[in-house]
Amino acid sequence: MADLIVGLDSWIVQDGNYGDFVQATKVSFALEFCPVITLPGSGPHDRKAPSITHRFDSSYDIVAQVVHAHDDWWVLDAGLLMYCDGKPPDNARLGAWLGGLVFIGVDPFFYFESHAHLPGAPAMVYDWKIEKIEVETGPFIETKPKHFERDPEKRGWKEVARTDAWHDDGGYLLHCTRLDGPRLPKSRSHP
Known part of the structure; x- marks a missing residue:
């Protein structure tokens, strides 16, 4: 898999972990995944070949093998290595094949x-070229007292040349082409 649309929340840049991302530049980062739903048969998976199929935004249907499982994080190989922070589910045993959105x-x-510096941690930093950047444009609406979410009726994306995490109030989609990797981070503080 060479091309991927990767999500980026403004707070990640605001925390100082990365600078703003700029179109047509090279960047390095690992991939984090968050399970959205589990597909039927997600627990040994019938199809034992890694795959990533784009569905919408930065969401993908994947078939992946568990290649690392620790008490508080785990790694899947879906053709690209990606990790999930937190306790792995019971079916995420080393070597198991899983599928889901x-x-x-x-x-x-x-x-x-943190994770990269633990014994046995897989190399997961990839080099990417940022081909295109989109910022989310839908307005926030109050769904519960003091709880705001994007209006699902007005969701949208607008292409921008760079992120502006200190002024934009939403998330980004980074359209990336993989250049190299995986490797371990170059330093403890920044990839």
């Missing part, structure tokens, strides 16, 4: 600051 995003800091 996942959100794929830029590693906020869990991998390059």
Whole structure:
């Protein structure tokens, strides 16, 4: 898999883990995934070949093998290595094949600051070229007292030349082409 649309929340840049991302530049980061739903048969999976199929935004149907499972994080190989922070589910045993819908995003800091430095941690930093950047444009609406979410009726994306995490109030989609990797982070503080 050479091309991927990766999610990026503004807070990741605001925390100082990365600078703003700029179109047509090279960047390095690991991939974090968050399970959205589990597909039928997700527990040994019938199809034992890694795959990533784009569905919408930065969400993908994946078939992947568990290649690392630790107490508080785990790694899947879906053709690209990606990790999930938190306790793995019971069916995420080393070597198991799983499938499901996942959100794929830029590693906020869990991998390059912590997980990568643990014994047996797989190399997961990839070099990417940012081909295109989109910012979410839908307005926020109050769904419960003091709880705001994007209006699902007015969701949209607008292409921008760079992120502006300190002024934009939403998320981004980074359209990336993989250049190299995986490798371990170059330093403890930044990939």
